[in-house]
Amino acid sequence: MTETNPAPTALRVLAVDDVPAALDDLCHLLRESPEVTEVVAAADPLTALKRLQDDRFDAVFLDIAMPGLDGLELAALLNKLATPPVIVFVTAYDEHAVAAFGIGAVDYLLKPVRAERLADALARVSRMVPGEHPAPPRQSTPDALAALPVESAGRTRYVQRQDVRFVEAHGDYVRLHTRSGVHLVRMPISRLEEYWADAGFVRTHRGFLVALSAVRELRSDSVGGLLAHTDLGDVPVSRRHARNLREQLLRAAQRGELHAEGTTP
Known part of the structure; x- marks a missing residue:
């Protein structure tokens, strides 16, 4: 009997960055990745929270240095969701890595993101995401900036x-x-x-x-x-x-x- 390899996980990804050019580049790289079936962009943390209230994403790729609510604070809020997404940080600064992994991020990518590093991160995400994607009930958005x-x-x-x-x-x-x-x-x-x-x-x-x-x-x-x-x-x-x-x-x-x-x- 021939053993077949399982199909790659089809990931729905939310990308968050307040710099338009950086957000566009990240979305382009994600859309070129075979593991990713859909990419939704959010230009600020509040938009990201609203997206997550209305829909389910397997992973969130997010910047750290953002005004108001930074990426670390947003990730901490996302961890309070009933079914939190997998977190990957994408940033120009390496000094936040310890805090990022402490929050539970599976990877920490430095800008500019290389395709091979993104592939590694997506492989880690895929191992964390179940193969079946039942539609969950609408989630309550964590209280932004309480x-x-x-x-x-x-x-x-x-x-x-x-x-x-x-x-x-x-x-x-x-x-x-x-x-x-x-x-x-x-x-x-x-x-x-x-x-x-x-x-x-x-x-x-x-x-x-x-x-x-x-x-x-x-x-x-x-x-x-x-x-x-x-x-x-x-x-x-x-x-x-x-x-x-x-x-x-x-x-x-x-x-x-x-x-x-x-x-x-």
């Missing part, structure tokens, strides 16, 4: 999103206003708005986000403008964002998500 890392004097500590009353733009950074103080994080406010929109943070102004649960009332300022009052100060509300804020506050009040003192929308 805490933000804050660097200070060579130390990293984490600010919990639930402790943030409002956010103020400061160039390429944001200032997180909490009871424990003001914390500076390197991230554009537009990116943080994407991450925290589903957690009750609303844009009130070009340079401000506010937690709906932190708003005690809406006030008029001395020149007729609108302010959202919190226990840590007033947040300006532009005419462009006023209607949406009022509607969001009303819905939050109906759900019982505002402070006991009440909010006056």
Whole structure:
């Protein structure tokens, strides 16, 4: 009787990199690989999380140095999924290898990625993936950026999103206003708005986000403008964002998500 070799595993792969050229190159290499049947690209960690909520992937090839949520933090979130994908890091820096393997990555590729190294990584992935691919139930996406890392004097500590009353733009950074103080994080406010929109943070102004649960009332300022009052100060509300804020506050009040003192929308 003739023994036949098993067919190569057909892999569905998610590629994540915030640099368009690097993402394109990685996707091209993956699509040229015989083990890979489908490649989906994600240009940032939030998009990657949404993709993983809606679909199942055998492996995620991901960059480390990305704004907001870096690759190591994203991988840690993915490990919390009911059926986590196999993780392969693709990065220009070799100093994170120990941390990467500590998270459970099966390989660590340095850019520019060589075809033979990618083949090795895919072989490792294939050994980790079952041959049968039943469609799993929809997965719950891990909570993106429920805490933000804050660097200070060579130390990293984490600010919990639930402790943030409002956010103020400061160039390429944001200032997180909490009871424990003001914390500076390197991230554009537009990116943080994407991450925290589903957690009750609303844009009130070009340079401000506010937690709906932190708003005690809406006030008029001395020149007729609108302010959202919190226990840590007033947040300006532009005419462009006023209607949406009022509607969001009303819905939050109906759900019982505002402070006991009440909010006056």
